[in-house]
Amino acid sequence: MSGDARRWALRGAHTEYAVTVPAHGRWLELVAWGPHGVADGPSPVAYDGPVPFLTAGDAAPVEYATDADRPFTGADLVVETATGHRRVGFGFTGAAHDPAAGTLAVTFDDPVTGLRAVLRYAVPAGADVVRRWVELTNTGAAPLRLVRAGSAGFCVPTPHGALLSHQWGQWAQEFQLDHVDLGHGAFTIGSSQGVPGHLHVPWLAVRDRAEPDGSVWSVAVAWTGSWEITAERDTGGLTRVRAGRRLPDGPLELPPGGDLTLPEVVGAYSPDGLDGLARVWHRYQRLLAGDRLTPRPVLYNSWEATYFAVDAKSQLELARIAADLGVETFVVDDGWFVGRDDDTAGLGDWTPDPAGFPDGFEAFVAEIRALGLRFGLWVEPECVNPRSRLYAEHPDWVYQVDGRPLTPIRNQYLLDLGRPDVAEFVHSTLDGLLRRYDIAYLKWDFNRPRTEPGRVGADGPRDLDGAHVTNLHRIYERLRRDHPHVLVESCAGGGARTDLAMAARADIFWPSDNTGPLDRLAIQYGFLHANAPHLLSSWVTDAPGLFDPRPRSLAFRFVLAMAGVLGVGADIRRWTPEQRAEAAGWIARYKDVREVITHGDVHLVGGPDQPRCAVQYTSPDRRRVVVLAWHTGRSDGPGLLPSRPVRLPLRGLDPDAGYRHGERRYSGSHLTAVGLPVTWTPDHDAELIVLDRE
The missing domain is CATH 2.60.40.1180 (Golgi alpha-mannosidase II)
Structure with a gap:
């Protein structure tokens, strides 16, 4: 670390992140980001030369910029006063650095508006990522409006042009890895859907075009709502990545005395290209899992076998076969509750259907458990069908704009989880199910984005997106605290809800509803670039591919599903004795190696579009x-x-x-x-x- 009192360095397992406050004190800027020792020499991103038609901040490697700092090349924070004025300007007022803990807090104040910003950094022990977030406080006497509320700017040296890697998709085609050659200008990805979404993953990687297999820098957003990442390369060879929330509900209100913590964004570095970067992300997500990082049980899910025709007889028939195959958890999917004969009714009324379970749901679960299986259940607690008792009793609980018709998607509406009464209903419903029944696995689904930007009776602007995500996270945390034995799978019509905030709260992700073999291979290839294997739930089914329908063997499907958490979703009643025997063999082989898959270093070999395609897992002891x-x-x-x-x-x-x-x-x-x-x-x-x- 430099002797300069206004320069600090944070060190990870193999990386270093150094920042400084220039003499003028208006902002914090990057010195260097890379391997240990990278800051010992001239900064690769600094610039203090002429900037015709721009300001100094427009070219500087600013860590967190207001529109006064970077008026032309992209600010992270734009604040408006009650009179409509902008251009908040900060001045450095202090810092707290704890090298042993890997933390740094740098404080800036605006003397005109009274806005205070604390830029916080944390480098987890054993990781090569830097966590960043901002705490804003309005110490002034007048309200402020946040027109743009990004969380951080990351600066990357790309003297020969920027090569960006991102993941795009749609329902049934998520996590498609692609690359953009950015010579100049900007590239933006994001979501306004209230969830991370199918269209883009909140993850971006940046490399210098001349060294695609060398140093790579990456940014990911830890926010389960609407988000945005923008990468812009200037004429001087600097690529700056802005990341944080997107504000689909309009500006955020910050009243006098009010405070707001913006979402965390995380930066990662590897000297070994995208393959090495994947391992950096994997290690960090394993740290997020903590003591819950254990090999996941092999599961069976009944959806593709029975769809909505769920009853005790059919489920037990499947469970008996699954147990014989070596499955460890049996998950009953959609269709188990009253009124749920199809997707037009029932959501919100989370009571087991007595017609399907005439001896009672407790007795049914006991029979599953008697087979030596854990029991799991599908839920979609944030949504409601118009044809349900819940909606009839609480039509005001859904997002809606006064006087405007509601927009149904999949024959359902979205509950306003930001309301305390709705959040309490969702929590008490799930908590009640987990307390009443012997449930060890919860598949939490979410099958529609938010369309209506309003709340019944709202008398002013509301941060609906922020309130929904905050209560969602709180419910997850309460359930994990009170039911630590229950594994929770995050699903959103497939992979629309995968971000670092959920990786810290959910145990498993469902990456796609598409289980066709070659389609799924491409999905999982992209997924593993940004997510660890313990988060990857994958089923063996008989489904054909939607985009690549070439058939593949049962062995192919099993080896594919072993890349993360192995599951089976086929109608195993229709499998021949030979297929069942083969399946039992693969499940036994998976159990023998899943410890290595859960904890091992991952190397991605080739890819789905190449003649060779494999994933290598090496145990921590290298044996x-x-x-x-x-x-x-x-x-x-x-x-x-x-x-x-x-x-x-x-x-x-x-x-x-x-x-x-x-x-x-x-x-x-x-x-x-x-x-x-x-x-x-x-x-x-x-x-x-x-x-x-x-």
């Missing part, structure tokens, strides 16, 4: 390597025409050590330089390979 590999393309005539095996280059191995797979021995050097051989045939399109170090 065991698990490789999941899939055949993605055409067959090259093995055994009939000249051809050679596909080679999968592995990473992180000891070149001088030996690694054994059955009777075959490889050196670490061979596996790294030449690669692990796999041969695909029409009948062999996937493989699980376990290598044990000698």
